[in-house]
Amino acid sequence: MSLSVSLTVNGVSRTIVLDDPRVTLLDLLRERFDLTGTKKGCDRGQCGACTVLLGGRRINSCLALAASCDGAEVLTIEGLAQGGALHPVQAAFIAHDGFQCGFCTPGQIMSAVGLLGEGQAGDDPERVREGMSGNLCRCGAYVGITEAVLEAGRVLAGREKGTAP
Amino acid sequence: MSLHEPLPHDSAARHASGEALYIDDLPEPRDLLHAAIGLSARPHARLAAVDLAAVAAARGVVCVVTAADIPGVNDVGSAAHGDPLLAAAEVEYAGQAIFAVAAETVRDARRAARRAQVTYHDLPALLTVDDALAARSFVLPSKTLVQGEPGAAIARAPHRLSGRLDLGGQDHFYLEGQIAMALPQEGGELKIYSSTQHPTEVSHMVSRVLALPCHRIGVEVRRMGGAFGGKESQASQIACIAALLAHHTRRPVKLRLDRDDDMVLTGKRHGFRIDYEVGFDDTGRILGVDFLLAGHCGFSPHLSGPVNDRAMFHADNGYFLENARIVSHRCKTHTVSNTAFRGFGGPQGMMAIEQVIDEISRHLGRDPYAVRRVNFYGKAPRNRTPYGMEVRANPLPALTARLARTSAYARRRREIAAFNRENPWIKRGIALTPVKFGISFTLTQMNQAGALVHVYTDGTIHLAHGGTEMGQGLLVKVAQVVANEFALPLERVRITATSTEQVPNTSATAASSGSDLNGAAARAAAITLKARMARVAAAEFGVPAGEVRFANGAVRAGNHTIGFDELARLCHRHRVSLSATGFYRTPGLAYDPAAMRGEPFFYFAYGAAVAEVEIDVLSGEYRILRADLLHDCGRSLNPAIDRGQIEGGFVQGAGWLTTEELWWDAQGSLRTHAPSTYKIPACSDLPRDFRVAFWAGRSHAPALHRAKAVGEPPLMLAMSVFFAIRDAIAATAHHRARPRLDAPATPERVLLAIAALAAGGGAAAAGVVAA
Ligand code: FES
Ligand code: FES
Numbered sequence: 001m002s003l004s005v006s007l008t009v010n011g012v013s014r015t016i017v018l019d020d021p022r023v024t025l026l027d028l029l030r031e032r033f034d035l036t037g038t039k040k041g042c043d044r045g046q047c048g049a050c051t052v053l054l055g056g057r058r059i060n061s062c063l064a065l066a067a068s069c070d071g072a073e074v075l076t077i078e079g080l081a082q083g084g085a086l087h088p089v090q091a092a093f094i095a096h097d098g099f100q101c102g103f104c105t106p107g108q109i110m111s112a113v114g115l116l117g118e119g120q121a122g123d124d125p126e127r128v129r130e131g132m133s134g135n136l137c138r139c140g141a142y143v144g145i146t147e148a149v150l151e152a153g154r155v156l157a158g159r160e161k162g163t164a165p
Numbered sequence: 166m167s168l169h170e171p172l173p174h175d176s177a178a179r180h181a182s183g184e185a186l187y188i189d190d191l192p193e194p195r196d197l198l199h200a201a202i203g204l205s206a207r208p209h210a211r212l213a214a215v216d217l218a219a220v221a222a223a224r225g226v227v228c229v230v231t232a233a234d235i236p237g238v239n240d241v242g243s244a245a246h247g248d249p250l251l252a253a254a255e256v257e258y259a260g261q262a263i264f265a266v267a268a269e270t271v272r273d274a275r276r277a278a279r280r281a282q283v284t285y286h287d288l289p290a291l292l293t294v295d296d297a298l299a300a301r302s303f304v305l306p307s308k309t310l311v312q313g314e315p316g317a318a319i320a321r322a323p324h325r326l327s328g329r330l331d332l333g334g335q336d337h338f339y340l341e342g343q344i345a346m347a348l349p350q351e352g353g354e355l356k357i358y359s360s361t362q363h364p365t366e367v368s369h370m371v372s373r374v375l376a377l378p379c380h381r382i383g384v385e386v387r388r389m390g391g392a393f394g395g396k397e398s399q400a401s402q403i404a405c406i407a408a409l410l411a412h413h414t415r416r417p418v419k420l421r422l423d424r425d426d427d428m429v430l431t432g433k434r435h436g437f438r439i440d441y442e443v444g445f446d447d448t449g450r451i452l453g454v455d456f457l458l459a460g461h462c463g464f465s466p467h468l469s470g471p472v473n474d475r476a477m478f479h480a481d482n483g484y485f486l487e488n489a490r491i492v493s494h495r496c497k498t499h500t501v502s503n504t505a506f507r508g509f510g511g512p513q514g515m516m517a518i519e520q521v522i523d524e525i526s527r528h529l530g531r532d533p534y535a536v537r538r539v540n541f542y543g544k545a546p547r548n549r550t551p552y553g554m555e556v557r558a559n560p561l562p563a564l565t566a567r568l569a570r571t572s573a574y575a576r577r578r579r580e581i582a583a584f585n586r587e588n589p590w591i592k593r594g595i596a597l598t599p600v601k602f603g604i605s606f607t608l609t610q611m612n613q614a615g616a617l618v619h620v621y622t623d624g625t626i627h628l629a630h631g632g633t634e635m636g637q638g639l640l641v642k643v644a645q646v647v648a649n650e651f652a653l654p655l656e657r658v659r660i661t662a663t664s665t666e667q668v669p670n671t672s673a674t675a676a677s678s679g680s681d682l683n684g685a686a687a688r689a690a691a692i693t694l695k696a697r698m699a700r701v702a703a704a705e706f707g708v709p710a711g712e713v714r715f716a717n718g719a720v721r722a723g724n725h726t727i728g729f730d731e732l733a734r735l736c737h738r739h740r741v742s743l744s745a746t747g748f749y750r751t752p753g754l755a756y757d758p759a760a761m762r763g764e765p766f767f768y769f770a771y772g773a774a775v776a777e778v779e780i781d782v783l784s785g786e787y788r789i790l791r792a793d794l795l796h797d798c799g800r801s802l803n804p805a806i807d808r809g810q811i812e813g814g815f816v817q818g819a820g821w822l823t824t825e826e827l828w829w830d831a832q833g834s835l836r837t838h839a840p841s842t843y844k845i846p847a848c849s850d851l852p853r854d855f856r857v858a859f860w861a862g863r864s865h866a867p868a869l870h871r872a873k874a875v876g877e878p879p880l881m882l883a884m885s886v887f888f889a890i891r892d893a894i895a896a897t898a899h900h901r902a903r904p905r906l907d908a909p910a911t912p913e914r915v916l917l918a919i920a921a922l923a924a925g926g927g928a929a930a931a932g933v934v935a936a
Pocket of ligand 2: 098099100101102103104105136137138139140141340390391636
């Protein structure tokens with residue numbers, strides 16, 4: 001059985017024929033679209049390495065069936081920088097050493113973008129830590145991750161008010 | 166210059182953009198096959214029949230291999246033999262590899278692997294350390310270290326205690342699972358991409374398994390997505406299976422383990438059973454101590470010899486043990502063979518003595534930090550370790566005093582006592598624990614490194630060395646060392662993948678030694694090149710070579726200044742080689758492994774931590790309220806990287822001692838084989854208030870640029886969390902009993918310990934833990 005799926009990935013519309021309806025969005029991204037920035041840590045929805053934004057909301061792409069993403073808008077780590085300028089979350093992860101081995105990083109960054117979009121965490125470190133707790137980092141770079149999310153939140157809030165860069 | 170600067174990780178921008186490539190991200194070659202492994206369902210059995218017809222017939226399958234298909238030797242044991250690549254006649258743990266299959270897709274390969282018909286003839290299985298001790302089942306002979314006269318000293322002591330502590334193991338849970346890709350090349354050569362800390366060993370093992378000479382095998386790794394010791398020697402099995410399948414199919418083969426398979430197939434941190442007897446005086450000074458360290462090695466010796474040695478070498482931690490006996494049993498069980506894990510047995514040894522100190526303190530009703538102080542290494546003769554090495558310039562008294570001050574330890578202990586009087590259902594606890602960790606491989610021959618440096622005629626540098634990058638920031642540190650030597654900006658140095666084809670015969674990147682060893686080797690190569698270049702400049706400008714200086718991207722010879730790139734071109738015109746190797750071996754290691762005496766370590770790394778926790782008496786759940794870490798990095802090569810190592814090490818150590826529980830069922834199957842059941846720390850588990858500082862004492866480190874190794878030592882700072890939890894549990898019984906608490910201190914264990922105290926269990930304690 002094959003079926004055709006159309007979706008927008010990082011602003012580009014793509015249509016693809018799937019010969020297996022059980023293909024996950026993660027495998028679609030990595031294996032068919034060569035977008036290998038999104039990582040596979042557990043393939044079970046338990047580590048967050050595969051986090052992408054689907055219609056602006058963060059999801060574990062290893063749990064989403066590609067077939068169910070027809071018509072969806074997907075944003076991955078590769079689509080985050082705009083015209084060569086890093087997204088504030090990316091810049092903050094670099095500035096605050098929000099990683100060591102880097103394997104969880106694309107997922108952390110996408111999760112952080114999603115969290116900030118949800119507007120729930122504010123500038124409360126405790127709520128940021130809670131909001132990021134679905135993304136495991138075995139290197140334990142959580143201090144840098146928390147600081148990075150807090151700073152990116154400030155930058156983005158400033159932008160909205162038009163007071164910051 | 167770049168040395169000692171807090172520069173970002175070499176791949177920082179690539180990590181943040183998603184461009185950093187791990188092996189599973191590399192473009193897949195045409196014709197790539199995917200592999201899967203068939204695993205044993207039984208802990209100990211004879212393989213009566215292995216029927217793989219259905220596997221071979223499954224969709225997409227191209228090749229199935231068993232032990233019989235191995236052209237060379239069926240053994241991937243590193244320090245010792247005894248680890249079959251594929252089980253031949255007998256399986257010795259549930260999860261052991263029996264066969265491997267290569268198929269057109271990952272899904273085909275994994276599906277096919279499940280269709281094997283294996284007939285097992287079960288044999289008796291020993292599953293726990295207790296089983297092994299009862300059966301006297303060991304993978305290696307037991308060892309004993311003795312200093313002084315422990316038996317007599319304990320017998321004479323005014324106070325005596327004995328007890329037992331069980332420590333669980335730990336899964337590495339590197340976020341990037343084990344992976345290798347083997348590509349046949351022309352002329353029967355093999356190129357292997359392996360997520361390994363030890364490319365040289367991978368090439369040796371592939372050579373052994375395929376009976377191929379080493380020069381036909383190239384192994385490369387650019388980076389790993391975490392390793393923590395789990396890819397020190399275990400990566401070999403994965404690479405060898407991919408290579409074996411590539412050998413038989415003449416096609417490239419990738420083997421990426423599924424997370425569950427990774428967790429059941431691969432070894433972990435050694436669990437330990439620790440029995441102790443100690444004699445001490447009224448101040449808590451240890452007069453004699455007797456330890457039995459029983460390490461849970463699993464079915465084969467693997468790295469268990471050096472891991473258990475290191476446990477013995479760290480059973481003193483920072484304390485002088487005038488009269489000590491340390492007996493080490495290396496227990497053989499029918500479980501996965503345990504392996505290297507950050508600390509390599511050291512943390513388990515240190516937990517033994519820290520438990521003893523905590524017990525003494527509770528028995529006497531003295532503050533544990535006070536008891537620690539009276540036992541710290543001091544001046545001669547109180548400065549000799551049980552293995553006969555002198556502890557020189559021990560910073561722990563000053564370092565812990567500073568930490569006690571900056572963390573307001575004494576005041577907070579009083580506040581906690583007051584809090585605990587008011588709150589029946591929430592209890593708090595606090596602990597200050599030190600770390601002293603020996604740096605060097607205890608196998609002396611591993612303390613060597615090589616490097617290769619080229620200078621191109623545009624003044625840029627190509628740097629290769631034997632160290633591998635697993636997130637610890639090694640590559641940027643070594644590049645800083647080289648840039649500093651040439652007085653060039655860091656961007657001029659190109660950091661390359663680690664490859665056996667660039668630098669041969671390397672050691673594992675392990676034992677925290679990566680930057681000490683490889684940095685020194687790379688520096689040696691740079692010094693050789695500088696000398697050659699200086700001679701050319703000297704001749705050109707008519708000054709003595711000794712007056713040629715490299716500074717700020719340029720070279721000064723007398724009154725002349727030329728760009729580094731210009732000098733490189735000048736050397737080329739004069740036909741002077743701009744490529745050099747560098748080599749380093751750690752000096753001064755005088756250690757007799759047979760007697761376990763001498764100086765196995767180049768130096769010690771130190772640190773200390775204060776943790777405060779809060780436990781919920783009704784649920785056993787807890788939270789780290791605050792942690793203050795003070796760590797000695799010597800003159801840090803890169804404080805940003807080192808800070809990450811300290812924080813991350815603490816988090817990982819806290820996971821080991823609190824939530825990470827490995828649980829095998831009665832059939833010997835690991836049931837905690839996925840993150841749903843095996844709980845590593847999440848962001849929300851960070852201490853609510855987390856303070857990290859560097860010890861600013863003068864660095865006596867003898868290593869490169871007076872920096873100290875920092876990969877492993879901070880993990881043990883998390884012992885403070887365990888003992889703070891123990892303190893909080895004791896508070897439920899007003900410190901009048903000593904709780905029985907094993908590690909990991911899961912909420913269930915905490916609850917059981919509280920319940921036992923409430924039921925009147927727990928050995929007697931003096932009732933006050935005063936500051
Ligand atoms: S890979 Fe999707 S959550 Fe782990
Ligand atoms: S940086 Fe290694 S897992 Fe997060």
